[in-house]
Amino acid sequence: MDELDRLIINELQDGIPITPHPFAEIASVAGVTEEEIVSRIGQLLERKILSRFGPMYNAERLGGGLTLAAMKIPQEDFEQVAEALDELPEVAHNYERQHELNMWFVLATETPEQIAATIETIEKNTGYPVYNMPKHQEYFIGLKLEV
Amino acid sequence: MIEISSLDQKILQALQQGLPLASRPYEEIGRQVGASEAEVIARLEQLLEQGVIRRLGIVTKHRQLGYTSNAMVVWDIPDDLEPEMGKRFSEFDFVTLCYRRKRYRPKWPYNLFCMIHGQDRETVLQQVAHLRKTCGLEQVAYDVLFSGQCFKQRGAHYFKTA
Numbered sequence: 417m418d419e420l421d422r423l424i425i426n427e428l429q430d431g432i433p434i435t436p437h438p439f440a441e442i443a444s445v446a447g448v449t450e451e452e453i454v455s456r457i458g459q460l461l462e463r464k465i466l467s468r469f470g471p472m473y474n475a476e477r478l479g480g481g482l483t484l485a486a487m488k489i490p491q492e493d494f495e496q497v498a499e500a501l502d503e504l505p506e507v508a509h510n511y512e513r514q515h516e517l518n519m520w521f522v523l524a525t526e527t528p529e530q531i532a533a534t535i536e537t538i539e540k541n542t543g544y545p546v547y548n549m550p551k552h553q554e555y556f557i558g559l560k561l562e563v
Numbered sequence: 564m565i566e567i568s569s570l571d572q573k574i575l576q577a578l579q580q581g582l583p584l585a586s587r588p589y590e591e592i593g594r595q596v597g598a599s600e601a602e603v604i605a606r607l608e609q610l611l612e613q614g615v616i617r618r619l620g621i622v623t624k625h626r627q628l629g630y631t632s633n634a635m636v637v638w639d640i641p642d643d644l645e646p647e648m649g650k651r652f653s654e655f656d657f658v659t660l661c662y663r664r665k666r667y668r669p670k671w672p673y674n675l676f677c678m679i680h681g682q683d684r685e686t687v688l689q690q691v692a693h694l695r696k697t698c699g700l701e702q703v704a705y706d707v708l709f710s711g712q713c714f715k716q717r718g719a720h721y722f723k724t725a
Contacts, residue, residue: 425623432619434607436587436600450586457621458584468622470581477615478567478575484664484676498714512711513635517671520635520708521715547671553646553663556653557617563628 417465420446420456422563425465428457432470481528483550485535486517487542494519497542506534517547567615570598574606575615582619625680632681632709636691637673639666639704645675651698652677657690672704684709 417425423446432438439453446453460466475482489497494512501507501521510521525531535546567575573596583591589607590600598606610616625633640648645663652661652675660678681687691707694700 425621425628428621429623430620432582432621434589434604434611434619436589436604438588439586454584454586461581463627464624465627466621467624468581469584471575471578471619472617472622473575474614474617477613486671498712502715507715510714511633512714513708514711515706515708518711520710547667549664549667549671551662551664552674553649555649555661555663556658557660563623 417563420448420452421460421465424453424456424460425563428469475524479527481523481525481531483523483531483548485521485523485549486513486547487519487538487544488517489519489542489544493542493544497544500541501538504534504538506530570596570602571606571610571615574598574603575610626713629682630680632684632687634679634681634687634691634710635708636677636679636694637706637708638675638677638700639672640675640700642674648698648700649675652694655690655694657681658694673706 423442427442427445433441437450439450443450443453457466457469461469473480487497497519498510498512501510501519506523506525508522508524510519512518513520523531523534525534531548531550535548539546574592577592577595582588583595585591587600589603592598593600593603596603607616607619611618638648649661649663652658657679658677659680660676662676663674664676666672666674679687679690681690687709688707691705695703695705
């Protein structure tokens with residue numbers, strides 16, 4: 417990563433301006449053209465340094481369902497269950513974590529009711545119980561990583 | 564839930580795969596949905612204000628940026644202290660997310676979750692120790708769950724793509 421990559425990552429994590437020329441300011445700071453900024457963002461996406469460029473939706477406001485869930489999976493079945501989750505479009509993230517509950521995933525669905533149905537499908541397909549841990553209160557979302 | 568107009572619906576759908584890679588991305592969205600650049604900008608401002616869109620920005624793959632120690636720190640906070648503690652945790656700049664979630668006693672007694680993304684484990688553990696000490700949580704049960712393998716990281720899909 418060079419200086420321009422870092423500038424783009426640090427600045428745009430705070431938000432992309434909603435103006436006709438949203439990249440004009442960052443381009444002028446960097447001393448490059450807006451097209452160069454855009455093409456660099458494309459490269460960062462291709463290199464998978466960025467996973468998303470655009471809006472972050474609020475699932476609840478859109479009427480969707482969102483939850484965090486966990487399962488306890490024995491080592492020998494781990495890969496297989498991970499693959500089963502990977503195939504479900506409702507699974508947005510899936511992480512292994514070091515704990516007795518070792519598989520942690522986020523479910524995002526078009527309606528809140530589909531959360532329960534998806535959990536049922538997962539339990540049926542894998543044979544393991546799912547601990548559904550819906551959010552009761554949000555205190556802070558400020559994920560920003562400086563580079 | 565908020566009523567979303569059909570133009571908003573089209574804009575949200577067009578944006579689902581991300582903002583177009585163009586120097587005038589809102590003009591490009593307008594072309595796709597049959598609206599002017601100014602209309603798209605006005606609608607997006609409204610959607611942000613309503614909180615339907617949290618923000619327009621970028622999401623990084625934190626591991627690729629050297630943030631390889633990602634810990635979910637979970638706490639069993641007494642219910643009456645919990646709202647106060649949620650707010651206090653959020654004030655530490657190394658805490659990147661903080662939520663209250665459903666607990667499953669006795670197996671899972673934890674109700675307050677916070678995320679710490681760090682460049683190494685040692686630093687993250689020091690930050691957890693700092694939280695315990697400054698917030699007076701020495702007697703409170705907690706656990707630190709570092710992430711292992713990441714099997715999937717993509718944005719959620721809320722709209723069927725036409």
